[in-house]
Amino acid sequence: MVAIPSIVVVGLIWLPALSSVVLSFTRWNGIGNLSAHDFVGLTNYRNIATNYPPFWPAMTHNLIWLLVMFFVATPAGMFLAVLLDKEIRGTRVYQMALYMPVVLSLALIGFIWQLIFSQQNGLLNAVTGSTIDWFGDQRYNLWAALVATSWRQVGYIMLLYLAGLKAVDHSLREAAAIDGCTESKAFFRVIFPVMRPINVIILVVTFIESLRAFDLVWIINRGRNGLELIATLVTQNVVGEASRIGFGSALATVMLLISSGFIVIYLRVVMKGDR
């Protein structure tokens, strides 16, 4: 019974991950077979840390990305879910409007934000009268991309959380109200703790989405010039003619290690709670 899931997990997740770790110690260019002299030890990692200017900006950007998602986008999504849970008039319309960004194709999202952030024809500059080059200027483009990403993340988190809220037993709220809880108190003291499984899922979703952030910046400028992220660096090195498979794998391994860190923390929290 366990055999099939095990084969799937080992074959589709562990083997590729491990081969990527092995490749990270080589200078393979993706052509022909690996041979012994392709192995270069830790050279790729040394080069990443000391001899690859985009790497440290990418790390910083990923961290900023995570912080903004964690402290701004996710709480905003949760807040909207709580509001929409109140059976206000037209709640469906609001839900649809907020969830819309999640179902739009990325090409379309890129285009929509181009309309807003474009320096010459963009809505933002037309309204505010500024001449800022939102996507081109290193000082602003990360924040512009974060606004666009949050726009999508908020709708996503909202839907997840709304589903959780709907599942909360109504009698709990009534009991809280009878005991004289204010609405915010009822939420933080009663509803929020009850929703623990959903909260954990949202936490994980937020971490994962921030670490693998890629598509939006790739559409904006292929993850260059102020929009470097680890995932875009991996792609730039591995995909295409560059073919620095070894170097790109080392970057991917770095990403794997960071996500493993989060996964370990997450598992410890979950297991501790279940005991």
Added chain:
Amino acid sequence: MSRRTMLKGTMGAAALAALAACGSGSTSTSTGGATAGSKASGVVTFGSNQSDAVPKAAYAAFVKAYEAQSGGVTIQTNTVDHNTFQENINNYLQGSPDDVFTWFAGYRMRFFAEQGLAGDISDVWKNVTGMSDGFKAASTGTDGKQYFIPFDTYPWAVFYRPSVFKAKGYTVPKTMDDFYTLSAQIKKDGMVPLAFADKDGWPAMGTFDQLNLRLNGYDFHISLMAGKESWTDQKVKNVFDAWRKLLEVSQPDSLGRTWQEAAQSLQKNEAATYVLGMFVGQQFSAGADREDLDFFTFPEMDSTIGTDAIEAPIDGFMMSKKPKNEAGAKDFLTYLSTAAAQEVYVKSDPTVIAANSKADTSGYTALQKKAVEFIGNAKHISQFMDRDTRPDFASTVMIPAIQTFIGNPKDVDGLVNSIESQKKSIFAS
């Protein structure tokens, strides 16, 4: 297939073949030579990256023209999206590639030849006529064999609107000093002297190439691209210093602008000049608009070096390592080297010119005619940074480095040190 469509197809092919035949006098050498004894036949697969409607139709046209006179060889064209084709080239060539495929001359071709992923077509070259020695050299691998058939080319230069220059009384600058004098005047007239864009990462490479060719000459440029010179050399620093000065008259905020947008600012007369390939003309509408587009060579910066080196990338075709139909593939490649085949194509795209010198230029636009003369008079022709050096170096080191420079043009020393140490690690492998 109904009888009628069949008939239509044959008629179309025949008409095209006839057209191609009257196009030039070189058709007599067009086919058959490569395979000497055995007559080619069967199906040849043809991998094309020309996914846009206009070039795709032009490819279909010369394929038809070829089939009409091939005596049995038929072509099965597999068209792949342009960017996808380029990004997957490694997997493509190692998988089951088409017999003949589109590619670029220079280092990019040599790289695959060295890896044993391209077929030797030296015997095809024995029957090729009308190609200059420069084109043959650009088609030759490091082992001295030929792996490439040049098909079309286009120059990089400084593009401008003759009507604007005439109206304002500007003259074409010969030297960089002239250019700066002119720039001051252009600024006074309320235009941007030099359009500039580098959002895509590669267009600014062309500016580096021009500056390096003018300041340090062709040999140094090619040797630098091959990884043989040090980027910390004072000569390279001079290029970046000159570029910093050029940035003062260039369109600002270039890192957020695509080359298409920069080309449109030239088209709308917001900018007076633009350093780009002749494909800049794609942003101009056909007719009077595009006829009002001309170019001059990048101005001289050192009189001892002059301006006889230019940049003109060559596009063309290669044969895969183990083609399923080698005789047919070589026969098709022989045809592709002829003026007749190239004439069919360049008619559809007036921003390129045929590689074969025998191609009939009477149907060319004024811009194409000028390009023929420009390339013909050049002593040295470079390809382009990402075609003259290793692809991994160009894309993972030079794109970020040039963008860093544009964002902060002051720290040249830090920049060249970083490029040099990354170059060492990449060229070592």
